[in-house]
Amino acid sequence: MSAEMSLIRTLISERFGEAIEALGFSHGVHAFASPPDLIVELCRFLKEHPALRFNFLSDVCGVDHYPETPRYEAVYHLYSLPNKWRIRIKCRLGDPPRIPSVTGVWRTANWHEREAWDMYGIRFEGHPDLRRIYMWEGFEGFPQRKDFPLRGYRDKLNPFGAEGPPPTEPDLATREIPQGGRLTPER
Amino acid sequence: MTEVTELERPEGEALNTREVLLNLGPQHPSTHGVLRLVLELDGEYVERVDPHIGYLHRGTEKLAESFTYTQIFPLTDRLDYLCPPSNNLAFALAVEKLLGIEAPIRAQYIRVMMAELARISGHLLITGALPMDLGAMTALLYAMREREMIMDLLEMITGARMHTSFCRVGGVREDLPDGFLPKIREFCDIFPNRIRDYERLLENNRVFLKRTEGIGVISGEDAVDLGLSGPNLRASGVDWDIRRDEPYEIYDRLEFNVVTRPEGDCYARWRCRVEEMRESIRIIEQCLDQMPEGPFQVDMPTIAFPVDKERVHCSMEALIQHFDLSAYGFAVPRGEVYSAIEAPKGELGFYIISDGSPKPFRMKVRAPSFVNLQALFGVSNARYLADMIAVLGSLDPVMAEVDK
Numbered sequence: 001m002s003a004e005m006s007l008i009r010t011l012i013s014e015r016f017g018e019a020i021e022a023l024g025f026s027h028g029v030h031a032f033a034s035p036p037d038l039i040v041e042l043c044r045f046l047k048e049h050p051a052l053r054f055n056f057l058s059d060v061c062g063v064d065h066y067p068e069t070p071r072y073e074a075v076y077h078l079y080s081l082p083n084k085w086r087i088r089i090k091c092r093l094g095d096p097p098r099i100p101s102v103t104g105v106w107r108t109a110n111w112h113e114r115e116a117w118d119m120y121g122i123r124f125e126g127h128p129d130l131r132r133i134y135m136w137e138g139f140e141g142f143p144q145r146k147d148f149p150l151r152g153y154r155d156k157l158n159p160f161g162a163e164g165p166p167p168t169e170p171d172l173a174t175r176e177i178p179q180g181g182r183l184t185p186e187r
Numbered sequence: 188m189t190e191v192t193e194l195e196r197p198e199g200e201a202l203n204t205r206e207v208l209l210n211l212g213p214q215h216p217s218t219h220g221v222l223r224l225v226l227e228l229d230g231e232y233v234e235r236v237d238p239h240i241g242y243l244h245r246g247t248e249k250l251a252e253s254f255t256y257t258q259i260f261p262l263t264d265r266l267d268y269l270c271p272p273s274n275n276l277a278f279a280l281a282v283e284k285l286l287g288i289e290a291p292i293r294a295q296y297i298r299v300m301m302a303e304l305a306r307i308s309g310h311l312l313i314t315g316a317l318p319m320d321l322g323a324m325t326a327l328l329y330a331m332r333e334r335e336m337i338m339d340l341l342e343m344i345t346g347a348r349m350h351t352s353f354c355r356v357g358g359v360r361e362d363l364p365d366g367f368l369p370k371i372r373e374f375c376d377i378f379p380n381r382i383r384d385y386e387r388l389l390e391n392n393r394v395f396l397k398r399t400e401g402i403g404v405i406s407g408e409d410a411v412d413l414g415l416s417g418p419n420l421r422a423s424g425v426d427w428d429i430r431r432d433e434p435y436e437i438y439d440r441l442e443f444n445v446v447t448r449p450e451g452d453c454y455a456r457w458r459c460r461v462e463e464m465r466e467s468i469r470i471i472e473q474c475l476d477q478m479p480e481g482p483f484q485v486d487m488p489t490i491a492f493p494v495d496k497e498r499v500h501c502s503m504e505a506l507i508q509h510f511d512l513s514a515y516g517f518a519v520p521r522g523e524v525y526s527a528i529e530a531p532k533g534e535l536g537f538y539i540i541s542d543g544s545p546k547p548f549r550m551k552v553r554a555p556s557f558v559n560l561q562a563l564f565g566v567s568n569a570r571y572l573a574d575m576i577a578v579l580g581s582l583d584p585v586m587a588e589v590d591k
Contacts (some may be wrong), residue, residue, distance in 0.1 A: 025523045027284045028433070055411055058527065058536060061551040077525050077538065077553070081411065081425070084432050088525060108414025111561050119248075134241035134590065144249050 001014060011052060015045055023090070029077070036074070036099040039091055043105045045079060046087065054078040054087055057102070060112035062120035064145035070095040074122055081126040093122065101127040119144035124172060206234060209572075213242050217320045217576045220586025221277035222560075224575075230571050236563055243590035251550040255516030260552070264350040266535075266554060267588040269312055272298070272341075273530045275354035280435055281526035281537040282356045284517050286490065293481040294358035295436045299342065300371075300474040301353065302528075303467040307378070308337045309531035309585075310418075310460040310467075317457055317580040321398045326388055336374055338410075341412055343367055357491045358484030366385050368475065375472050382464055389457075399453035403578035405562060406451055414558040417533025418459040419582055423451035423543030437581050441473050453581035460583075490517050516545035532556050532583060556588040560572055 005025055007027050012020050012032065019038055024029035034042050056164040058077040059174040065071055093099055101124035102109045113124040114133040121142035124130060132139060141148055149162030212223040221242035227235040243466060247266065251259050263278045265272040276298050282291060290298070300578035313329030313541045343364055345351040353360050389395050405415070410423040428445040430438045446462040484491045488498075488508040498505040521543040533555030542548040542585035559582050563575075 026522065027526065029525050057414055058534060059525075059538065059551065061538060063549050064539065068398040075551075077536070081427055086525065106414065107412050107564070108558060108561060110564075111557065115557075132273070134240075134244040136241070143246065148255070 004083070008052065008085070008087070011049060012042075012045075023088075029086045031090065033090050033092070035094055036091045038060050039074075039076070039089070040100045040102055042089065043076070043078070047105055052080060052085075054080045054085070056081050057106040057108050057112075058086075060109055060116060062097075062116035062122045062144070064120055064146045066145065070094045072120060072122060074099050074116065075129050076102070081098050087109065097122040098125055099123075100125050100176070101130075103127055118142070121145070122162065204230075208323045213239075217585075219580070219584065221317065222579075222584070222586055222589070224563075224579075226572065228572060231572055233572055233575055236575065237245075238560060238563060239384070240560070240586070240589050245591070247591045248550050248552060249337065250260065251547055253546060255545045256438045256519065257516055259547075260354060261350060264352050265587060266552065266591065267309070267473075267530065267532060267556065268349060268457065269309040270302075270531045271351045272301035272305040272353060273528065274535065276302050276436070277351060277528045277530065278537050279354040279356055279452065280528060281524050281539050282519060284524045284526050285412075285522055285539060285541055286356065287520075288357055288485055288487070289492070290358045290436075291372055291482045291485065292437065294483045296313075296474050296478040297359050297363060297483065299353070299356060299436050299438065299441075300471050300478075301341070303470045304337050304340060305475070306467050306531040307455060307464050310464050311337075313580070313583040314385060314457060314460050314464075316320075317399075317453070317577070317583075318371045318392075318395055320576050320580040321387070321395060323392065323395060326385060329381070329385065329388070331391065333378065335459075340367075340371055340374060343370065355484065355491060357487060358482070362483045365430060371471070371475065375468055378468055379465060382461060386461060396454065398573075398577050399457060399581070402453045402574050403581060404450070404452045408560070410451065413562045413564075415530065416555050416558065417529065417563055418446075418455055418463060419533065419541075419559050419562070421445065421447045422455040422459040424449040429527055429534060433527070435526075435528055437474075437477075441470050443470050453577045455582040456583075480575055488512070517561050518543060518545050519547075527553065530555055532585065534586065552591055554588045554591055556584040556586075557591070560584040560589055 008030055009022050016038065020042065021033040023033055046052050056079040058079050061075050063073040063075060065073060070092040074091045074093060076089040077086065091099060099122060101113055102132060103113065110129065111133060113127055114130060116122045117124060117130050118132040119135055119142060132135065135143065152158045152161040154161035154163060207228045209226045209228050210223060211226055212218040213221040223239040225237040225239060226233055247262050250262060259278060260275055263274040266274050310331045311334045315327035319327040341351055342348045344367065345353045405423050407424045410420050410425055424447055426445060426447050431445055443466045446459050446466065448459050484494060488505060489512065492512065493499060493505065493508065499509045519541045521541055523537045523540045525536055527534045534553065535555055536553030538551040538553065539547050539550040562582055563578065
């Protein structure tokens, strides 16, 4: 385990220097912290390096560390099918959270990132189709944020809800909706 | 009809056509739940597909943040409701890793045996439902007959047919009941012949083959790029099974083959599942042969209820621990874990961040169906609307798991 650990660490530090911080190995996963603007480059490097080949993106998820700052976090879990290694990349994000999308590296990131946008309001820049996925279009607020009221906001239909207006995202309603994926490329 | 069109069409001009927007679902038998597909059709050709999901969204991840670890088990049941034991197992393993404990060997065998029963139950449904989507009703009815046997077995162990919630952190809830072993042996004897029946029913059925062979081909490279896992990935020729490659529980003591098919079409995905049921039967038989006697729960009164209830009645300390455990649950040390198992649908992962309290700070479910459903974008040669039904059926999404 230590051999693979030092290999991964060395290769990453050779390429990125001090920018990527190693967070250690626990429960079968190597963890690294990356600044958000390096994420696409780092993922492409991990995927394409012949000794690493982390070619399978297991999961992308958002985390809300309210009331800590920086508040948000995007967590990527990668798996290497040839080497059978797992790696976790964590990016702390400020408020409002923004991070480049990795849909250009793996197509599977598409829905994962839409989910993180829907639930945490993390804006994945360069995503081809960043719409809500579980909640309906026009829903206000991001339900998995820690400050989202568990019983809704108080109004005449909901006397037990929390005080205060729902958080709004002004460009949500007016944003142009891109088209979905194509099933049949050619006729 | 033709006469009218002829009349309306001006001399010398081509017939005026336009693309049709079709809503398939959310209530449609072939979507296996509440999936809505917005299809842009040009005649019978599908030009574009846009899946709308979330009709069954219950906020499992958000709910889990206010539940204790033991209370979360029933939530995991309701992810992939065709195979609750494997969901329970995935969650239990993640928490056990955080706690740094392991279930006793007997409990591990029971869990693996139940997870494999669940795998058969899940695969049975889709091996029957895919032909039904394509018009062959018979296979589903036969599959349901065998699924009923599994339901009976699960009911015998847990008392519940569907939402078993049988795993606990550090073991299982109870030991196997008396009279269970002959029942499951009987099932293991009968079932391989029944699999042969399904094969005979469908593998030479010309209509079924026409509708599935060469339809919805996903190449191995595309499958990895799209994040497919489980039988869907192996049907595209990628040899990856978490049970073998990252063995959890007692899978490293068992012998089984990882079924792969090179074609990557709907038939290969159907075939992979049929073969996997055979392997599952082999695993169950080995579990029964190897299962040792012993405890079925860890002996840690702060984590699991004591098997011997007398202790609670006689010792003050045991009573306090019992009360604490029922009222507040158990604290899990700070840390984070990503733990994945090979669920029937693919890689089922739980990413848990603990802040040291009895409730998870964040629980993310990496639901295989959610990722597999995305592959509808990646299928290159399903051109007809009818083919898309076959592709959807063969990808085997369970909407409860997609929507979490």
